[in-house]
Amino acid sequence: xxxxxxxxxxxxxxxxxxxxxxxxxxxxxxxxxxxxxxxxxxxxxxxxxxxxxxxxxxxxxxxxxxxxxxxxxxxxxxxxxxxxxxxxxxxxxxxxxxxxxxxxxxxxxxxxxxxxxxxxxxxxxxxxxxxxxxxxxxxxxxxxxxxxxxxxxxxx
Amino acid sequence: xxxxxxxxxxxxxxxxxxxxxxxxxxxxxxxxxxxxxxxxxxxxxxxxxxxxxxxxxxxxxxxxxxxxxxxxxxxxxxxxxxxxxxxxxxxxxxxxxxxxxxxxxxxxxxxxxxxxxxxxxxxxxxxxxxxxxxxxxxxxxxxxxxxxxxxxxxxxxxxxxxxxxxxxxxxxxxxxxxxxxxxxxxxxxxxxxxxxxxxxxxxxxxxxxxxxxxxxxxxxxxxxxxxxxxxxxxxxxxxxxxxxxxxxxxxxxxxxxxxxxxxxxxxxxxxxxxxxxxxxxxxxxxxxxxxxxxxxxxxxxxxxxxxxxxxxxxxxxxxxxxxxxxxxxxxxxxxxxxxxxxxxxxxxxxxxxxxxxxxxxxxxxxxxxxxxxxxxxxxxxxxxxxxxxxxxxxxxxxxxxxxxxxxxxxxxxxxxxxxxxxxxxxxxxxxxxxxxxxxxxxxxxxxxxxxxxxxxxxxxxxxxxxxxxxxxxxxxxxxxxxxxxxxxxxxxxxxxxxxxxxxxxxxxxxxxxxxxxxxxxxxxxxxxxxxxxxxxxxxxxxxxxxxxxxxxxxxxxxxxxxxxxxxxxxxxxxxxxxxxxxxxxxxxxxxxxxxxx
Numbered sequence: 173x174x175x176x177x178x179x180x181x182x183x184x185x186x187x188x189x190x191x192x193x194x195x196x197x198x199x200x201x202x203x204x205x206x207x208x209x210x211x212x213x214x215x216x217x218x219x220x221x222x223x224x225x226x227x228x229x230x231x232x233x234x235x236x237x238x239x240x241x242x243x244x245x246x247x248x249x250x251x252x253x254x255x256x257x258x259x260x261x262x263x264x265x266x267x268x269x270x271x272x273x274x275x276x277x278x279x280x281x282x283x284x285x286x287x288x289x290x291x292x293x294x295x296x297x298x299x300x301x302x303x304x305x306x307x308x309x310x311x312x313x314x315x316x317x318x319x320x321x322x323x324x325x326x327x328x
Numbered sequence: 329x330x331x332x333x334x335x336x337x338x339x340x341x342x343x344x345x346x347x348x349x350x351x352x353x354x355x356x357x358x359x360x361x362x363x364x365x366x367x368x369x370x371x372x373x374x375x376x377x378x379x380x381x382x383x384x385x386x387x388x389x390x391x392x393x394x395x396x397x398x399x400x401x402x403x404x405x406x407x408x409x410x411x412x413x414x415x416x417x418x419x420x421x422x423x424x425x426x427x428x429x430x431x432x433x434x435x436x437x438x439x440x441x442x443x444x445x446x447x448x449x450x451x452x453x454x455x456x457x458x459x460x461x462x463x464x465x466x467x468x469x470x471x472x473x474x475x476x477x478x479x480x481x482x483x484x485x486x487x488x489x490x491x492x493x494x495x496x497x498x499x500x501x502x503x504x505x506x507x508x509x510x511x512x513x514x515x516x517x518x519x520x521x522x523x524x525x526x527x528x529x530x531x532x533x534x535x536x537x538x539x540x541x542x543x544x545x546x547x548x549x550x551x552x553x554x555x556x557x558x559x560x561x562x563x564x565x566x567x568x569x570x571x572x573x574x575x576x577x578x579x580x581x582x583x584x585x586x587x588x589x590x591x592x593x594x595x596x597x598x599x600x601x602x603x604x605x606x607x608x609x610x611x612x613x614x615x616x617x618x619x620x621x622x623x624x625x626x627x628x629x630x631x632x633x634x635x636x637x638x639x640x641x642x643x644x645x646x647x648x649x650x651x652x653x654x655x656x657x658x659x660x661x662x663x664x665x666x667x668x669x670x671x672x673x674x675x676x677x678x679x680x681x682x683x684x685x686x687x688x689x690x691x692x693x694x695x696x697x698x699x700x701x702x703x704x705x706x707x708x709x710x711x712x713x714x715x716x717x718x719x720x721x722x723x724x725x726x727x728x729x730x731x732x733x734x735x736x737x738x739x740x741x742x743x744x745x746x747x748x749x750x751x752x753x754x755x756x757x758x759x760x761x762x763x764x765x766x767x768x769x770x771x772x773x774x775x776x777x778x779x780x781x782x783x784x785x786x787x788x789x790x791x792x793x794x795x796x797x798x799x800x801x802x803x804x805x806x807x808x809x810x811x812x813x814x815x816x817x818x819x820x821x822x823x824x825x826x827x828x829x830x831x832x833x834x835x836x837x838x839x840x841x842x843x844x845x846x847x848x849x850x851x852x853x854x855x856x857x858x859x860x861x862x863x864x865x866x867x868x869x870x871x872x873x874x875x876x877x878x879x880x881x882x883x884x885x886x887x888x889x890x891x892x893x894x895x896x897x898x899x900x901x902x903x904x905x906x907x908x909x910x911x912x913x914x915x916x917x918x919x920x921x922x923x924x925x
Binding site for chain 1: 529569724762771
């Protein structure tokens with residue numbers, strides 16, 4: 173089976189696991205997003221069929237919650253925490269610098285598919301404010317002039 | 329059971345994990361083996377110690393030595409000196425301003441902890457949250473045993489009512505009353521929900537309780553289920569809290585294995601099961617009616633009350649929903665009685681409250697104080713005041729639903745009603761301190777921006793009204809404010825408060841109203857004088873080159889728009905019409921000649 177075919181087979185198993193669970197749609201979509209990296213339309217169609225929902229219901233949920241993405245993100249997702257504690261300590265300047273350095277607006281992915289820049293909700297590491305994360309790596313007390321050095325670590 | 333001569337506690341909360349405490353634990357285990365100490369000394373990963381500013385934190389017992397900002401190489405020294413030879417590593421001891429650094433202080437003597445009373449957080453940073461035996465050793469599941477085997481459901485509810493406990497999620501509704509309504513409702517099935525969708529930016533109390541003491545929340549939910557006649561519970565937790573989700577899952581498995589969760593708990597004939605549901609990033613889901621439809625797998629949009637959840641809630645069944653911190657108080661209330669609980673706090677606000685202290689404050693972290701404690705005590709005695717010699721300007725409580733409190737109200741006691749009176753609210757417990765460099769108009773804009781982004785769009789006042797308010801604020805901070813803007817903001821705010829569907833919309837204008845109330849002159853300076861008194865709003869800044877200028881031309885090269893002119897070794901000038909206020913010149917100037925106004 174192709175790689176994509178295997179993923180869809182796994183999606184069927186996920187659906188089977190949650191089909192009879194009350195309110196099982198969200199867990200299915202969360203697991204599907206982890207599997208595919210996003211919820212493109214063909215995945216949403218399979219979920220709608222499998223869960224006995226209309227496509228519009230699935231699409232409605234997918235677009236309501238910030239966690240679900242319709243298109244895949246970059247290899248490295250940079251998230252700058254925009255919680256209040258980070259904001260009052262200068263997170264906006266860090267975000268602006270990243271946007272300038274990567275030449276993309278917030279919420280978008282670089283052309284080479286390497287970096288996605290997100291402003292995220294409070295991650296609760298307020299003691300380290302301002303905080304940014306690159307995938308699972310956490311950087312605390314970030315200043316705008318550290319931005320280039322941090323990103324260069326991830327460049328091939 | 330193995331006996332250890334010493335225990336080394338490492339904080340495994342999100343703050344310390346983010347600054348590398350996992351690697352410390354690995355390295356400590358390695359070193360202990362190397363020195364053959366692994367059967368004498370036991371490392372324990374605990375929940376949050378609260379003093380996140382000083383993380384990663386390591387505490388050595390029985391001495392209670394408190395090491396802060398520990399690195400992997402420091403671990404070598406702690407093992408070789410302290411654990412092997414019994415010599416405390418003084419250089420790593422926690423240091424606080426105005427305190428003698430060289431004295432080894434026990435935890436309760438450190439100023440940060442001295443003024444605190446830990447009830448909801450009592451086990452956080454004390455026990456290993458991934459080990460049910462440690463919770464059991466600290467009176468764990470005793471309150472549940474007492475409730476299930478010795479008390480009727482009515483007695484449980486009476487005890488909670490008498491304690492005066494009010495909802496810690498922000499609203500402050502009497503918990504006992506809520507339980508009574510849910511008990512009185514008829515239904516084949518009933519549900520208990522723990523609201524762990526802690527969405528207020530800058531608030532991490534509930535996350536710390538779940539990470540540090542997950543069993544305590546489970547125990548309270550079982551008690552709640554018994555009291556109202558529900559056999560099933562859900563914990564709705566933010567997906568942004570992976571450690572909390574993991575530990576809660578482990579706690580559920582362990583409790584089932586011990587027969588403390590599941591069928592016929594402790595032979596009482598009472599069955600209870602708990603499911604975890606992860607949120608997917610929607611602030612409005614912290615609102616109880618929205619949270620319930622989200623568990624049902626739908627868009628998390630609120631609906632009007634009544635019907636209240638106690639009558640028709642999750643899957644249309646009677647439901648009781650409480651927040652994490654509220655639950656964390658329940659086992660203690662049952663064990664020590666309502667009189668004990670009422671002995672803390674004030675008449676109308678009993679007990680303690682946990683706050684996440686952040687922003688421009690020396691000791692960022694998690695604190696728990698008796699209700700009625702003045703804000704000043706929290707900010708100066710516990711929080712250690714404002715860093716870098718800056719002046720205090722305001723403290724924000726209640727997140728996007730709350731308000732900013734100015735310096736002359738710092739002696740107001742922290743209570744539900746007193747905070748509402750001064751235009752803020754208790755909220756879930758975020759407490760963000762701001763100094764003179766923060767612009768209050770911009771802070772109001774920041775919160776409105778948040779609300780506009782998170783508004784679910786169902787009702788018009790919130791969807792359109794907050795957007796209009798944000799547009800006005802955007803205009804003001806970019807120097808395009810007009811006469812009458814303040815009045816328009818106030819009018820919109822009052823209309824939204826009166827007509828929005830849910831709590832999120834009804835409280836969304838609070839940050840604007842409270843900043844207008846206490847910092848009106850700052851708004852006026854932006855609108856009429858086109859000045860930002862805090863020198864924060866970029867569009868209103870002016871960069872000027874003063875007499876210190878040596879004409880080195882560094883600023884000319886740094887300026888991205890060619891706004892600076894001047895002969896080498898002569899005074900330079902910034903063309904204000906070209907300047908984009910980026911500040912690049914000021915950063916490059918080695919002679920401190922460029923000032924910002």
